[in-house]
Amino acid sequence: MAARAMWKGVIGLGEEKIPVKLYSAIEDTNVHFRLLHEKDEVPVKQELINSQTEEVVPFERARRAFITDEGDMVIFEPEELDELEPEASRDIEVLGFLPPEEIDHRWYLRPYYLGPDGSEEAYFALIQAMETSGLEGLVRWTMRNKQYVGALRLHDGYPMLVTLRYDAQVVPIESLEAPAGPDLDEKELAMAGQLIGMLAADFEPEQYHDEYRQRVMEMVETKAKGGKVKTRKRRKEARYEDLSGALRASLEKERIRA
Amino acid sequence: MPKVKERKSESGFGNLRPFWSGTIAFGLVSLPVGLFVANRGKSVSLRMVDQDGTPLSRKYFCPAEEKPLTSDEIVRGYEIEKDEFVVVTDEELEALAPEKSQEIDLRRFVPLADIDPVYFERAYFLAPAKGASKAYRLLARAMEDAGRAGIATFVMRGKEYLVAIIAERGILRAETLRFADELRTPDDIGLPTIEETDAKRVKSLTKQMAKLATDRLDRSQLVDWESRRLLELVDRKLKTGEDVVSAPEELAPEEEGEEVVDLMQILKESLQEVTPDAREAAAAGRKRAGRERSAGKGRGSSRAGRADSDQPGEGRVDSRRPAVGGTDSRRRRERYAGLGEKSKAELYEQAKELDIAGRSNMSKEQLIEAISEPR
Numbered sequence: 001m002a003a004r005a006m007w008k009g010v011i012g013l014g015e016e017k018i019p020v021k022l023y024s025a026i027e028d029t030n031v032h033f034r035l036l037h038e039k040d041e042v043p044v045k046q047e048l049i050n051s052q053t054e055e056v057v058p059f060e061r062a063r064r065a066f067i068t069d070e071g072d073m074v075i076f077e078p079e080e081l082d083e084l085e086p087e088a089s090r091d092i093e094v095l096g097f098l099p100p101e102e103i104d105h106r107w108y109l110r111p112y113y114l115g116p117d118g119s120e121e122a123y124f125a126l127i128q129a130m131e132t133s134g135l136e137g138l139v140r141w142t143m144r145n146k147q148y149v150g151a152l153r154l155h156d157g158y159p160m161l162v163t164l165r166y167d168a169q170v171v172p173i174e175s176l177e178a179p180a181g182p183d184l185d186e187k188e189l190a191m192a193g194q195l196i197g198m199l200a201a202d203f204e205p206e207q208y209h210d211e212y213r214q215r216v217m218e219m220v221e222t223k224a225k226g227g228k229v230k231t232r233k234r235r236k237e238a239r240y241e242d243l244s245g246a247l248r249a250s251l252e253k254e255r256i257r258a
Numbered sequence: 259m260p261k262v263k264e265r266k267s268e269s270g271f272g273n274l275r276p277f278w279s280g281t282i283a284f285g286l287v288s289l290p291v292g293l294f295v296a297n298r299g300k301s302v303s304l305r306m307v308d309q310d311g312t313p314l315s316r317k318y319f320c321p322a323e324e325k326p327l328t329s330d331e332i333v334r335g336y337e338i339e340k341d342e343f344v345v346v347t348d349e350e351l352e353a354l355a356p357e358k359s360q361e362i363d364l365r366r367f368v369p370l371a372d373i374d375p376v377y378f379e380r381a382y383f384l385a386p387a388k389g390a391s392k393a394y395r396l397l398a399r400a401m402e403d404a405g406r407a408g409i410a411t412f413v414m415r416g417k418e419y420l421v422a423i424i425a426e427r428g429i430l431r432a433e434t435l436r437f438a439d440e441l442r443t444p445d446d447i448g449l450p451t452i453e454e455t456d457a458k459r460v461k462s463l464t465k466q467m468a469k470l471a472t473d474r475l476d477r478s479q480l481v482d483w484e485s486r487r488l489l490e491l492v493d494r495k496l497k498t499g500e501d502v503v504s505a506p507e508e509l510a511p512e513e514e515g516e517e518v519v520d521l522m523q524i525l526k527e528s529l530q531e532v533t534p535d536a537r538e539a540a541a542a543g544r545k546r547a548g549r550e551r552s553a554g555k556g557r558g559s560s561r562a563g564r565a566d567s568d569q570p571g572e573g574r575v576d577s578r579r580p581a582v583g584g585t586d587s588r589r590r591r592e593r594y595a596g597l598g599e600k601s602k603a604e605l606y607e608q609a610k611e612l613d614i615a616g617r618s619n620m621s622k623e624q625l626i627e628a629i630s631e632p633r
Contacts, residue, residue, distance in 0.1 A: 002448030013466040016459075023447045025376070027440050030417070033334040033346065037320040037327055041335065041343055044318040044327060048306065051313050062314055064304040065503075066492050073311050073503040074495045076304070084487045095479055097471045105375035106296075107480065113442070115449050124455035129463035135471060138479060149480055155376055157452060158444045162376065167480040169297050176383070178428025179391045184399060192400035195285050196367045200406065203372035205420075205438040208411055212418035215354045216346075220336045223344045229353075243287060243393055250285025 007143050008117050011092045011126065011152075018126045019117035020092070022143070025160060026110065031216050086142045092161075094152075097135040103151045107164040114152075114159040123159075130154050191247040198254045277382060278414045282423065282430075283363040284397055290387035291394070293414075293432055297381065302485040311503035355413050362421060362432070364408035373407065373422060377435040384423070384430040394430065401425035 005021035012018075035044050048057045064081060066074045116123035130137075130152075137152030139161065150161045219229055276292025283289075306314040318327045335343030386394035401408065401423070408423040420435040495501055 003442070003446065013463055014469070016463055016466060023442075025442050025447075026436070027442055027446075029437070029440050031336070033336055034343065035318070035332050036335040036343055036345065037322070038331050038333045038345075040320065040322050041345070042320055042322040043335075044332060045321050046316045047319050047326075048314045049317045049326075050308055051315050053312075057308055057314055061308060062306050063309055065307045065311060066302070066304055066488070068492070068496070072496070073307065074492050075307060075309075075311055075501040075503065076491070077501075080491065084484070084491060086483070094470055096476075097467045098475055099473065102473070102475045105378040106381060108375060108378055111376050111441075113444065113447050113449065115447060120450060120453075121455050121459070123450075124453055125459040125463055127452055128455065128460045129467060132460065132464050133467045133471075135467060137467075137470075138475070140479075147483055155374075156444050158449050160376070164480060165297065166300075166482040167477045168301055168482065169299070171296050171298065171383075173427055173429060173431075176429055178398070179386055179395055181391055181395060184392075184396055188396055189400060189403075192284075192396050193404060196400055196404045196406060199365060199367050200404075201366040201368055203368035203409065205374075205377060205435070208409075208420045208437060209439070210418045210420075210437050211411075212354060212358075212413050216351070219350060219354060220338070220344050220346065223346070224338050229350050243396065246287040247285065250287065253285065 005115065009090050009092045009141055011094065011139070013094055016122070018122040019119060020114040020123065020159070021117045022161065023113045023115060025113050029210065029213065031213055085145045086147045089142050092139050092141040095138045095140055097133065097137050100134065100136045100153065103136060103138065103164070106170050108151070109163040109165055111155070112161045114161060127154065127157070127159060130159065185244070188244055188247060191251060195247065195250055195254065198251070198258065276385070279387065280412070281361045282384070282397070283361050287393055289393045289397060290390050291384045291430070292387060293382040294385060296383050296431065300485060301482060302488050351416055355416070358411060358418070359413040362410045362412045362423065364410050364423060366409045367401070367404065367406040368409055370405055370407050370424065373435070376441065379434045379436055382432045384432055395428065398425040398428050398430050
């Protein structure tokens with residue numbers, strides 16, 4: 001079943017134009033609940049309330065305000081905020097091409113697949129050129145009244161746009177200090193290294209499943225059929241206070257398991 | 259100025275509240291940690307007011323009875339058929355939380371380079387709880403030396419996460435990863451089978467790419483223009499005095515009960531074993547600091563710079579009742595480890611994921627309410 005595109009744009013590279021469609025690469029798998037009025041099980045709705053008079057204020061009479069450090073309030077008319085919105089455009093502007101590790105995943109927000117919009121030829125040419133160059137693009141575009149900066153990369157051989165966070169939103173690790181203390185015990189460090197070695201594995205994402213979500217859905221189904229829901233107790237495992245002893249015992253346990 | 263309440267905490271993070279606290283299990287070694295969000299929120303936030311500048315809040319109404327509701331009158335329901343709901347209680351949801359709700363058990367260590375960057379969702383810094391500094395340093399060092407990340411699943415606030423624990427520069431980070439079934443494949447989308455194409459065209463594109471090639475990411479290209487333009491407008495209006503309401507006494511710059519906290523300060527403080535003196539100084543610094551200035555115009559939002567966001571669990575199963583305004587419900591919220599625990603920026607990010615209209619102008623209360631809104 002083919003997915004629905006959420007946006008169409010055109011990547012411009014010099015004279016070349018590549019028309020593309022954007023598809024969300026994320027499947028929403030969350031369990032969504034609704035809020036109900038307990039008495040009649042009717043879904044609730046929201047109203048805006050004047051905090052002083054308790055009156056309901058219709059949405060069209062509400063305004064947005066910015067509050068300064070001094071507590072002064074600057075009120076905006078809706079059209080003033082509309083004017084600030086970026087101009088609509090179909091252009092996906094390329095700012096540069098970078099070595100693939102240069103855009104660290106800490107900037108990554110949301111991935112979107114790109115599919116062809118009409119011309120498959122241009123689309124295939126883009127894929128092959130990206131494969132040849134091995135570089136990752138930094139691009140900018142405006143979608144639904146918002147400006148985005150994104151990384152243009154190949155995923156499973158297909159072009160993908162990943163929206164990026166703003167510069168000020170990522171706390172640089174360099175600005176933090178690691179916990180400090182006396183030198184670590186070489187023996188303990190060696191044991192910890194050994195334990196990591198024993199637990200070494202490849203990353204296989206398909207091994208992991210959201211079991212909790214399944215439990216929530218099973219519970220909903222049980223209740224829908226009028227069944228009773230059991231509660232479970234959490235087990236507590238004994239842990240060691242002493243680091244060396246804990247490491248030794250862990251290695252012992254792993255050897256038996258292996 | 260609202261008083262910053264000193265919270266008695268048993269977690270050993272002083273009066274700072276981690277986003278989540280639990281234990282990292284490494285074999286039989288247990289390392290109690292707190293998670294602190296590694297992202298900041300947007301630098302500018304707006305608030306809903308009426309035309310005279312009176313703050314507005316969101317309230318729940320029952321459309322059938324046309325009356326406002328308190329949080330005690332609201333329950334969670336799962337829609338099994340149109341307008342037919344199964345009511346699910348907090349207790350029932352909490353009982354589902356497996357052992358994993360308190361512990362991140364590292365059973366696998368994978369090469370860091372193995373993890374495709376597209377899996378990464380959100381990052382948190384880990385700080386050791388009181389007395390756990392040695393185990394923390396040992397694990398961080400051993401993992402960094404091995405070049406491996408620990409992988410586990412755990413349950414945080416009513417949602418299960420796949421997580422990679424990564425050591426870098428002596429600091430541990432938890433990065434939530436998407437489950438494989440959350441990530442669509444090109445096949446799912448229905449993308450066409452790739453075919454050979456006109457070599458001339460490929461060559462021309464490759465040439466264009468080479469022209470645009472640079473070695474380094476210029477971070478100035480990751481600027482939040484939207485916030486910048488907004489702050490420019492604020493400055494223009496302040497100069498002319500147009501649409502400006504001066505601060506009334508009762509409206510403090512911060513929302514009641516909300517601390518202005520500098521994320522950096524939090525992290526610095528909690529990554530150290532803090533002495534009481536240092537903590538007092540830091541707390542004083544927190545009251546002073548904590549403002550992100552995005553446009554360098556010297557006007558940050560008074561509520562900016564709080565830990566953001568990037569908050570897990572859009573639409574997650576939240577094992578508490580929604581809060582509906584008022585301080586009572588705030589207290590109730592704090593009893594549950596739910597939305598009320600989150601910073602405004604975290605809530606904003608969640609609202610963004612849920613695409614809640616008007617989110618950029620909501621107060622913390624409004625965000626909480628809007629997020630718990632039925633959709």
